[in-house]
Amino acid sequence: MLLIKNGRVMDPKTGLDQVCDVLVQDGKIIKIAPEVKEEGAETIDASGLVVAPGLVDIHVHFREPGQTHKEDIHTGSLAAAAGGFTTVVMMANTSPTISDVETLKEVLDSAAKEKINVKTVATITKNFNGQDLTDFKALLAAGAVGFSDDGIPLESSKVVKEAMEEAKKLNTFISLHEEDPGLNGILGFNENIAKEHFHICGATGVAEYAMMARDVMIAYATKAHVHIQHLSKEESVKVVEFAQGLGAQVTAEVAPQHFSKTEALLLTQGSNAKMNPPLRLESDRRAVIEGLKSGVITVIATDHAPHHADEKNVEDITKAPSGMTGLETSLSLGLTYLVEAGELSLMELLGKMTYNPAKLYNFEAGYLAENGPADITIFDAKADRLVDSHFASKATNSPFIGEALKGQVKYTICKGQIVYQN
Numbered sequence: 001m002l003l004i005k006n007g008r009v010m011d012p013k014t015g016l017d018q019v020c021d022v023l024v025q026d027g028k029i030i031k032i033a034p035e036v037k038e039e040g041a042e043t044i045d046a047s048g049l050v051v052a053p054g055l056v057d058i059h060v061h062f063r064e065p066g067q068t069h070k071e072d073i074h075t076g077s078l079a080a081a082a083g084g085f086t087t088v089v090m091m092a093n094t095s096p097t098i099s100d101v102e103t104l105k106e107v108l109d110s111a112a113k114e115k116i117n118v119k120t121v122a123t124i125t126k127n128f129n130g131q132d133l134t135d136f137k138a139l140l141a142a143g144a145v146g147f148s149d150d151g152i153p154l155e156s157s158k159v160v161k162e163a164m165e166e167a168k169k170l171n172t173f174i175s176l177h178e179e180d181p182g183l184n185g186i187l188g189f190n191e192n193i194a195k196e197h198f199h200i201c202g203a204t205g206v207a208e209y210a211m212m213a214r215d216v217m218i219a220y221a222t223k224a225h226v227h228i229q230h231l232s233k234e235e236s237v238k239v240v241e242f243a244q245g246l247g248a249q250v251t252a253e254v255a256p257q258h259f260s261k262t263e264a265l266l267l268t269q270g271s272n273a274k275m276n277p278p279l280r281l282e283s284d285r286r287a288v289i290e291g292l293k294s295g296v297i298t299v300i301a302t303d304h305a306p307h308h309a310d311e312k313n314v315e316d317i318t319k320a321p322s323g324m325t326g327l328e329t330s331l332s333l334g335l336t337y338l339v340e341a342g343e344l345s346l347m348e349l350l351g352k353m354t355y356n357p358a359k360l361y362n363f364e365a366g367y368l369a370e371n372g373p374a375d376i377t378i379f380d381a382k383a384d385r386l387v388d389s390h391f392a393s394k395a396t397n398s399p400f401i402g403e404a405l406k407g408q409v410k411y412t413i414c415k416g417q418i419v420y421q422n
């Protein structure tokens with residue numbers, strides 16, 4: 001038995017926000033009350049700390065199979081636990097891609113060895129060919145939780161429509177990375193800084209919001225649910241809001257980097273600040289924060305994208321791969337740029353990092369209740385933290401190394417077991 005004493009217990013599902021004790025046994029929470037006494041239980045003193053549901057991240061890249069020099073399911077899971085996450089959803093752009101039941105089973109066998117909950121989507125199209133749908137029904141039956149070709153946007157509107165119709169039939173949804181290649185330049189650099197500083201044609205806003213506008217309207221017409229991944233533009237927030245206003249089933253996520261930073265970070269952090277979609281303008285950063293506040297955006301997801309230092313540190317920055325390692329800074333970025341900045345309450349932040357993403361996928365996660373799962377994150381919301389390069393992830397491609405942020409994860413507990421302690 002594990003007894004968590006005197007923590008500020010916060011549950012976004014019910015709104016509970018009270019100093020309480022939490023008793024855990026056999027992977028479940030068995031009691032939450034102002035005072036719980038239990039002789040012989042292992043005790044954690046959580047005085048001054050927040051006791052929250054284990055964080056849920058629905059957008060991570062763990063690179064297994066195929067690119068395990070960057071990350072693997074084990075190190076990705078350790079990074080998740082260090083960041084306070086107890087449930088993650090892997091993207092399917094592995095090598096091979098997760099497009100068939102055989103590959104899916106390999107991935108899930110590996111995931112089952114971890115102490116946190118590692119789930120995965122499968123691809124929408126076979127090996128990302130953009131044309132032929134995978135066998136959604138068989139992949140769902142084998143344990144895929146959803147579908148995404150994240151990384152490779154779907155150019156064919158016909159395929160998007162077919163995928164939405166198939167997903168709807170099976171009571172699931174598709175998630176889309178929206179950057180139309182036909183409207184884009186070199187990825188990873190927002191168009192403004194690309195032109196002014198790098199003298200190249202960069203990643204345009206229209207590539208994102210035009211493709212998104214197409215897809216939310218296909219969702220409207222088919223009455224299917226579409227989830228928009230890592231939106232980054234002011235206009236994109238308006239597109240989602242418009243579609244939701246029409247009654248379309250559209251949900252959206254934003255990555256911490258997009259509400260924290262602008263394209264200027266490329267000038268100081270180089271390729272570690274290169275990502276798809278790219279960091280944008282201050283007006284875009286403000287707009288995604290407003291989208292979080294209004295509820296248009298319900299989910300914060302990291303897009304954890306580890307890369308090896310040798311790949312990132314190439315002479316020509318346009319040749320470096322896009323993406324940043326994100327699991328171990330996500331909570332701190334939310335605490336710093338949303339809560340400390342006065343944009344969201346701590347409860348609102350937790351809702352977007354626990355209950356909302358769990359609800360999207362119908363996971364038995366993201367809340368704290370008696371008889372509920374003992375997936376719990378205990379953190380100091382006020383602690384000062386200087387981000388250093390000692391990550392549990394294999395990768396160190398974070399543009400936040402050296403930055404002073406708020407918040408420190410103290411314990412991550414999953415299925416009743418302490419899986420991370422600081």
Ligand SMILES: [Zn+2]
Nearest residue numbers: 150151177229
């Ligand atoms: Zn993506």
